[in-house]
Amino acid sequence: MKSDRQASSSTSSKNNTDKVHIFGIRHHGSGSARSLCQALEQLQPDAILIEAPPDAQALLPFVIREEMQPPVAILIYASDRPENSVYYPFAIFSPEWQAIRYGLERNIPIKFMDLPQAHRLAIKEKEQTEVNPESEISSPEENEPDSESIPAPSPEVAPQVTPESDLRLYRQDPLGWLAEAAGFSDGERWWEYMVEHRRDSHELFAAILEAMTALREELDAAEDLSESHADRLLEQQREAHMRQTIRTTLSEGKERIAVVCGAWHAPALVNLPPAKNDTAILKGLPKVKVEATWIPWTYGRLAIASGYGAGVVSPGWYDQLWHNFHHSSRQVAIRWITRVARLLRTKDIDASSASVIEAVRLAEALSAMRDRPLAGLPELNEAIQSVLCFGDPLPMQFIHQELIVGDRMGRVPDDTPMVPLQQDLIRQQKRLRLKPDTKTLELDLRNANDLERSHLLYRLALLNIPWGRTQYSSSKGTFKESWQLQWEPEFAVRLVEAGVWGQTLIEAATAFTRNQANEAKDLPTLTKLVDKVLLANLGDAASYLMVRLQAEAAIAADISHLMQSVPPLANLLRYGNVRQIDTNIVAQVMDGLITRICVGLPVACASLNDEASAAMYELAIAVNRAILLLQNSEYAEAWNGVLSQLADQSGLHGLLAGCCCRLLLDAGIFTANDVETRMGLFLSLANEPSQAAAWVEGLLKGSGLVLLHDDRLWQVLDNWVTKLSTDTFDLVLPLLRRTFATFPAPERRQIGERVKRNQANQITISSDSNFSNLDIARAEAILPAIAQLLGINL
Secondary structure, eight states: OOOHHHHHHHHHHHHHHHHEEEOOOOOOOOOHHHHHHHHHHOOOOEEEESSSOGGGGGGGGGGGTOOSSEEEEEEEETEEEEEEEEEEEEEOOOOOHHHHHHHHTOOOOOEEESHHHHHHHHHHHHHHHHTTTTTTOOGGSSSSSOOOOOOOTTTOOOOOOSSSSTHHHHHHHHHHHHHHHTSSSHHHHHIIIIIISSSTTHHHHHHHHHHHHHHHHHHTTTHHHSHHHHHHHHHHHHHHHHEEEEEEHHHHHHHSSEEEEEEGGGGTSSOOHHHHHHHHHHHTTOOOOOEEEEEEBHHHHBBBBGGTTTOBOOOHHHHHHHHHHTOOOHHHHHHHHHHHHHHHHHHHHHOHHHHHHHHHHHHHHHHTTTTTTOOHHHHHHIIIIIIIIOOSHHHHHHHHHIIIIIIOOOOOTTOOOOOOHHHHHHHHHHHHHHOOOOOEEETTSSSSHHHHHHHHHHHHHHHHHSSEEOOOOOSSTTTTTEEEEOOOOTTOOOOOOHEEEEEEEEHHHHEEEEEHHHOSSHHHHHHHHHHHHHTTHHHHHHHHHHHHHHHHHHHHOOHHHHHHHHHHHHHHHGGGGGGTOHHHHHHHHHHHHHHHHHHHHHTTTOOOOOOHHHHHHHHHHHHHHHHHHHOOOOHHHHHHHHHHHTTTOTTHHHHHHHHHHHHHHHHHOOHHHHHHHHHHHHTTTSSSSHHHHHHHHHTTTTHHHHHHHOOHHHHHHHHHHHHOHHHOOOOHHHHHHHHHTSSSSHHHHHHHHHHOOOOOOHHHHHHHHSSSTTTHHHHHHHHHHHHHTTTTTO
């Protein structure tokens, strides 16, 4: 009886093998996709199984919609924790994408057969909770996107063969080992020449299956060294679920089943063990509720350099290979180098037709010397750099960015399943004519449409979706804004996460802001939030924030926090009317802040060390700039009064005392005589040299014009420097050099020229007066030190 059962099982397995056809592919390989299309045409399957999560099965019909333009990705996330998510990207040259299109266009049943993400996300959440019970699931940008491929290293990294220590790498990068055996430097290059450039797919998948079977048998002998238990268990669960899906499809009576999977998994799907074994492996898996949708993707995110484990080095090049498959290998090279020449011309780099022809010939010669079937990307790059770039590697950087990787971004149909917040954003993007792409945007805030665009970008930024970043604008008007827009695929996840705050952008941004205000721990945090909220034109949130701001300002005891809050509010008071913002409540808060700062600043500045004085200096400069911006006479009078008090305050750090004198001199409160008097007192030999140097830094930092235009200040400083002893001079020289280094180069040059003129005048005077006993040699000895101090060359 036992013998009969074994015979029956063997026959059944053989029959199943005839019905199930395994196609081991590399994800995002244009050669794999092309060979797979040819194999499917030859097989004419009646069912197609694809290594992808069954949770996204309902999304398949969108693939053949005209509005669906790859690269795109399936986004799957836990319903109650959107940050627990995963992506499955597809390009037009991805084998899975072509298999899906093949089946849908011919009404062939398609099934996703991988382990559902409902289980995998639950497993990940459980593992992270067990490691750290208080931890949160990491956000999508911190996660490595789902990687179910044969990972390929970058061309610069070649795997090294060692018996035991590299067994983990062996499993992670089987292509690297196959490449080394074939004499290639890395797996990426081996796969490109053996598969991507292949014109005939005959027996390709049988060869891949044979190679992967040998690799897996080699690894099974060292299983305990190759992977962690958790990783190995997950791999077993995934392959068990794939086999279960194959069994289900066989039970439906299908005769020609095409199984499209990562090449590594192919050997595990050839022979089906008893079903009870796989049932036992899958028993008791945790599960969470998940949602799935399509989102746009980019070639940049498809590249391995982005951190995507299943990525490829050159998505743009693979796109070129896919679309030019029917052309000869020579035509592929000609078309690619012609595209490069067009790009170089846009960068004002000469690229003639003759140079293109020469580069093509060089690439073909290199491929012939290396015994390659056609000129691949390495040969093309070498030829392009040698001929079109004249050996300069710099142009190759933007060739790599714009062509080899590419900046293409996909598009999904408008009726793709989305959360309400995503739908609201799409409506606003259409209404305001803002496509989710990358570009520079100049806005005129006097225009209603541009003002609404600005509001939209600021609201997204509040929700941690920085689609746009403000740039410096050369325009002198305050009504101009310059933005750099760059849409990132992970913004789709953040929109899902932000959906808990509201169904529209204005609702979500308002609710999120109120929550942030409640969690704010200090006044500067609230002030910065007010700035963002008013720029986003969130009236309800602004009113709530002002109440919180007033309450926090009333109890804030830290003067530095009060001073940090002034510049953002000053910007709103000065420029708010351009955005049609009601600034009355901001003015009330500002009145209280200025009053409290002026009252408490003298005490806050007492007995500060060097580090604290430097921080207070920056705050004082910022507050002074804000008060000048506001042009409010009451603020200016109160501020100048406290600066006058500080300038003569006993024990004040030299940096702050010098800063006060400079600000009062600029404001016209102090005359040159006033500054000269205080300068003479502070630079007297009775004071510590370090404090005297700090005073000079506070007075002159950032601009030496006051020194150039006031002869008396120049003379006081000159007298102080010349009277310093050698040891003291060596001590203060670094401090003074730091001060003079902040001057613009033209000012440093003028100071040096003035020193040189003074030296010449002194020599002339000495020869015609009572200075005949001047020791010229000693005088000249100090000139190199003076030149070093001023940062000039004599």
